[in-house]
Amino acid sequence: MTRATDPASLTPGEARALFRSGLVTPTAGWCRGHAQANLVCVPRELAFDMLLFAQRNPKPCPVLDVLEPGATSGLILDGDVRTDLPLYRVWRDGELEAEVPDVREHWRDDLVSFLVGCSFTFEHPLVAAGIEVRHIVDGSNVPMYLTERPCRPAGDLTGPMVVSMRPIPADRVADAVRISGRYPGVHGAPVHVGDPAALGIGDLGRPDFGDPVRIEPGEIPVFWACGVTPQAMVMASRPSLAITHAPGHMLITDARDSDYLAP
Numbered sequence: 001m002t003r004a005t006d007p008a009s010l011t012p013g014e015a016r017a018l019f020r021s022g023l024v025t026p027t028a029g030w031c032r033g034h035a036q037a038n039l040v041c042v043p044r045e046l047a048f049d050m051l052l053f054a055q056r057n058p059k060p061c062p063v064l065d066v067l068e069p070g071a072t073s074g075l076i077l078d079g080d081v082r083t084d085l086p087l088y089r090v091w092r093d094g095e096l097e098a099e100v101p102d103v104r105e106h107w108r109d110d111l112v113s114f115l116v117g118c119s120f121t122f123e124h125p126l127v128a129a130g131i132e133v134r135h136i137v138d139g140s141n142v143p144m145y146l147t148e149r150p151c152r153p154a155g156d157l158t159g160p161m162v163v164s165m166r167p168i169p170a171d172r173v174a175d176a177v178r179i180s181g182r183y184p185g186v187h188g189a190p191v192h193v194g195d196p197a198a199l200g201i202g203d204l205g206r207p208d209f210g211d212p213v214r215i216e217p218g219e220i221p222v223f224w225a226c227g228v229t230p231q232a233m234v235m236a237s238r239p240s241l242a243i244t245h246a247p248g249h250m251l252i253t254d255a256r257d258s259d260y261l262a263p
Contacts, residue, residue, distance in 0.1 A: 060161050063116060067112065070109035126179055143165050230244065
């Protein structure tokens with residue numbers, strides 16, 4: 001790793017080169033100032049349904065870019081969606097077939113790639129405001145949970161919303177809501193604050209994706225809509241093939257965080 005091994009100081013190109021060379025790591029805190037994205041690739045015949053699903057569920061699925069069938073780069077990515085993420089998931093008929101650092105052998109020219117906004121984008125502003133982001137401090141993956149909130153279906157696609165959680169001191173919750181709310185293109189403000197049971201989450205210590213994090217006295221769990229929602233959709237809808245990022249192992253784009261800052 002370059003620049004004194006500080007992931008936050010790397011450029012997106014430098015980070016993607018590390019991932020192409022085989023580095024596997026969650027990307028929270030990487031490439032300060034640059035937007036990260038969730039990835040979901042589906043066959044062309046499902047692309048309209050996927051776009052409609054995202055349009056109907058903009059909180060968990062804010063679309064940053066859609067690539068042409070078979071394309072591997074786009075307007076906000078001077079790279080390759082098949083190789084430039086640290087870890088991918090390959091799904092067959094809704095079942096996880098493989099978790100790999102390179103999906104070229106699974107790639108098909110009819111796949112349409114969707115780049116979906118990621119809450120990692122507003123974590124740097126949270127940190128700059130003095131709000132600790134626990135999974136970055138602890139060097140772990142953000143905890144993510146399946147909820148009982150259904151997404152609006154589209155065609156053959158359906159599934160529940162997924163949320164990410166960050167423990168926030170009670171006296172900073174309003175600040176966290178305000179700061180994240182300025183980034184509506186990357187999930188925006190939280191969907192819930194407080195009791196996880198209201199979302200159908202039984203145990204914060206057992207996330208469905210990512211790692212559990214400690215919650216200190218005086219902290220409140222705060223939940224944001226999460227771009228892993230398309231993976232829950234894949235599990236529920238069972239398309240013949242889908243390729244996604246592994247949760248927390250994002251595509252680091254060339255776009256700036258400020259590109260998604262509301263005026």
